Amino acid sequence: MSLLYITQAGDPALPRAFTDSGYKVLCAGFDDAAWALAGGGYSYILLDLAVPDPALLQQCLAGRGAALVLVLLEHGERQARIDALPPGPGRDALAE
Numbered sequence: 001m002s003l004l005y006i007t008q009a010g011d012p013a014l015p016r017a018f019t020d021s022g023y024k025v026l027c028a029g030f031d032d033a034a035w036a037l038a039g040g041g042y043s044y045i046l047l048d049l050a051v052p053d054p055a056l057l058q059q060c061l062a063g064r065g066a067a068l069v070l071v072l073l074e075h076g077e078r079q080a081r082i083d084a085l086p087p088g089p090g091r092d093a094l095a096e
Contacts, residue, residue, distance in 0.1 A: 002026070002041060004067070006033050006060070007048035014048065030056060037063035050074040 002024040005015045015025045023044075028036035033056060037045075045060050045067045047053075052073065060069050 001043040003044045003046060004028065004036055004039075004042045005046045005048065006030065006036065006056070008050065010048035010072075014046075033059060034063070040065050042067040045069045047071045048074070 001022070003015075003018055003026070005018070005025055005027045006029070007027070008030050015027050019025050026036060026039070026042075030053075037060065040063075042065070045064055047057065047060060047069065049056070049071065050073075057069070057071065
C-alpha cells in the first residue's frame with residue numbers, strides 16, 4: 001500500500017514507522033502537495049498539521065482519487081499517533 005505524508009514539520013519517526021510496516025511512503029511539504037497529489041495512486045493521504053488548514057484539506061480531497069484522507073492535528077497526542085498505526089515493527093519502534 002502507498003501513503004502520501006504531507007507535513008510542514010512533522011514527526012520524522014511517523015513516516016519511518018509506516019515504511020517499517022510495509023507501506024510505500026512519499027513525504028511532501030505543503031508547497032509540494034499539488035505536485036505529490038498529481039502522482040496519484042495512493043491508498044492513504046496523511047495530513048500532519050500543526051493547525052487546521054481547510055484549503056489544504058480541500059486540495060487533498062479534490063486530488064485524492066480513491067485514497068482515504070487522514071488528518072492529524074498537533075496537540076501533543078503522540079500516543080494517539082502510535083495508536084493509529086497498524087500492529088507491527090513500525091508501531092513498536094515508535095512506542096519505545
